Amino acid sequence: MGSKRPFLTGSQAERIAKDYPTPFHIYDEAGIRRTARELNAAFSWNPGFKEYFAVKATPNPVILKILREEGCGADCSSETELTLSKAVGFHGHEIMFSSNETPEREFAHANALGAIINLDDVTLIDRLEKACGGMPETVCCRYNPGGEFEIGNFIMDHPKDAKYGMTRPQLTEAFLRLKKAGVRHFGLHAFLASNTLTDAYYPVLAGILFRTAAELKEETGIGVSFINLSGGVGVDYRPEDRPNDIRAIGQGVREAFEQILVPAGLGGTALFTELGRYMLAGNGALVTRAVAEKHIYKEYIGVDACACDLMRPAMYGAYHHITVLGKEDEPCGRVYDVVGGLCENNDKFAIDRPLPAIDRGDLLYIHDTGAHGHSMGYNYNGKLRSAELLLCEDGSVRLIRRAETPADYFATLDVTGYRFE
Ligand SMILES: *Cc1c(COP(=O)(O)O)cnc(C)c1O
Numbered sequence: 001m002g003s004k005r006p007f008l009t010g011s012q013a014e015r016i017a018k019d020y021p022t023p024f025h026i027y028d029e030a031g032i033r034r035t036a037r038e039l040n041a042a043f044s045w046n047p048g049f050k051e052y053f054a055v056k057a058t059p060n061p062v063i064l065k066i067l068r069e070e071g072c073g074a075d076c077s078s079e080t081e082l083t084l085s086k087a088v089g090f091h092g093h094e095i096m097f098s099s100n101e102t103p104e105r106e107f108a109h110a111n112a113l114g115a116i117i118n119l120d121d122v123t124l125i126d127r128l129e130k131a132c133g134g135m136p137e138t139v140c141c142r143y144n145p146g147g148e149f150e151i152g153n154f155i156m157d158h159p160k161d162a163k164y165g166m167t168r169p170q171l172t173e174a175f176l177r178l179k180k181a182g183v184r185h186f187g188l189h190a191f192l193a194s195n196t197l198t199d200a201y202y203p204v205l206a207g208i209l210f211r212t213a214a215e216l217k218e219e220t221g222i223g224v225s226f227i228n229l230s231g232g233v234g235v236d237y238r239p240e241d242r243p244n245d246i247r248a249i250g251q252g253v254r255e256a257f258e259q260i261l262v263p264a265g266l267g268g269t270a271l272f273t274e275l276g277r278y279m280l281a282g283n284g285a286l287v288t289r290a291v292a293e294k295h296i297y298k299e300y301i302g303v304d305a306c307a308c309d310l311m312r313p314a315m316y317g318a319y320h321h322i323t324v325l326g327k328e329d330e331p332c333g334r335v336y337d338v339v340g341g342l343c344e345n346n347d348k349f350a351i352d353r354p355l356p357a358i359d360r361g362d363l364l365y366i367h368d369t370g371a372h373g374h375s376m377g378y379n380y381n382g383k384l385r386s387a388e389l390l391l392c393e394d395g396s397v398r399l400i401r402r403a404e405t406p407a408d409y410f411a412t413l414d415v416t417g418y419r420f421e
Helices: 010-019 029-042 061-069 079-088 104-112 122-132 168-180 201-220 246-261 277-283 312-316 406-410
Strands: 024-028 050-054 073-076 095-098 116-119 138-142 149-151 154-157 185-189 226-228 270-273 284-295 299-303 322-324 334-339 348-355 363-366 387-391 397-401
Touching (some): 010 363, 024 029, 029 246, 029 277, 029 387, 050 061, 073 079, 122 168, 138 168, 168 201, 185 201, 201 226, 277 284, 322 348
Parallel strands (some): 050 073, 073 095, 095 116, 138 185, 185 226, 226 270
Antiparallel strands (some): 024 284, 149 154, 284 299, 284 363, 322 363, 387 397
């Protein structure tokens, strides 16, 4: 069914499962490098282009290092993400710090690394200056245009309900105040829709940001050095989804750039992206084994993974395609709910899903879990988070995060006076 193919074969997955028991997340190094190269090629017309990978999507140093080798920076939003990125070797303007409600300590930490600070609000200006012992030379401002974000007549999202960014008048105020306080290089950022599946998203967003940058130059005399299109380019989670065409997206942004920024005298502006999902989702999978079946009012297949390994279906009702490994070409003659073992009835990887007949012991490949997958994991019901593996370009498999053990679960408790055996 559909055209979604796993990057692992059944026999390959069985071999891996001998060394690393299921469930595990596995990432495809070759796919990650290919995705990064395609993105960089699509924006190669812009000499300053840089992708800042959204670390929260897949916060693993081995993955971050691969992306750094492909020319990417790191987009962080917390102190630990900064620490992780620094450990991987990111420094200076290779790091973007896009946080909100930012404590002084985190501004100071980001500034000490030389990161570009993306300011979420006008009320943070004084805090930033105080935290850094003076204003950084480069600051980016996050814009929230409010209202609805539409493409054509289709409402993509509701910026007016989003907690992020500054209003249009606040943006002008922030630019003027920051300039007075010593900022010399300015950036502009907005994130208006998530997981978009239209090649028009970036070009329409770029149009808004480019026009705003041109207006700000008129109003304040300040020309931005860079514009950050942020994240939001989506992936084809469903087999019927049309994948985004990153070349067409790059071309669409180029047209807006030439129509708006070049005539405004801003043709030297660098473009940045902060993609997470687009870079990693399809290059990761959750492999889990069918361990139980149940026939009551519906047909259930129980697997050894649960929502603690992949929260998106439980949290957003998100669709993740499932392939039964070794049965790729068998007809989908059964309809199952594929469930984990949590005491929560939303712990379902699939509901009423047509699949081939599943036997206990079959390996299920849950697609597109490479971003916002393992990283959203949690420990409800005392479940332990799974391992992360890397399928290396040479075909070997590397453990890049071990599975949690009970000792990890107990590590933060005050265990004085108790014995856990
Ligand atoms: C989450 C996030 C991203 C990445 O979003 P994707 O949908 O994974 O592309 C980028 N920038 C910021 C500020 C974010 O919060």
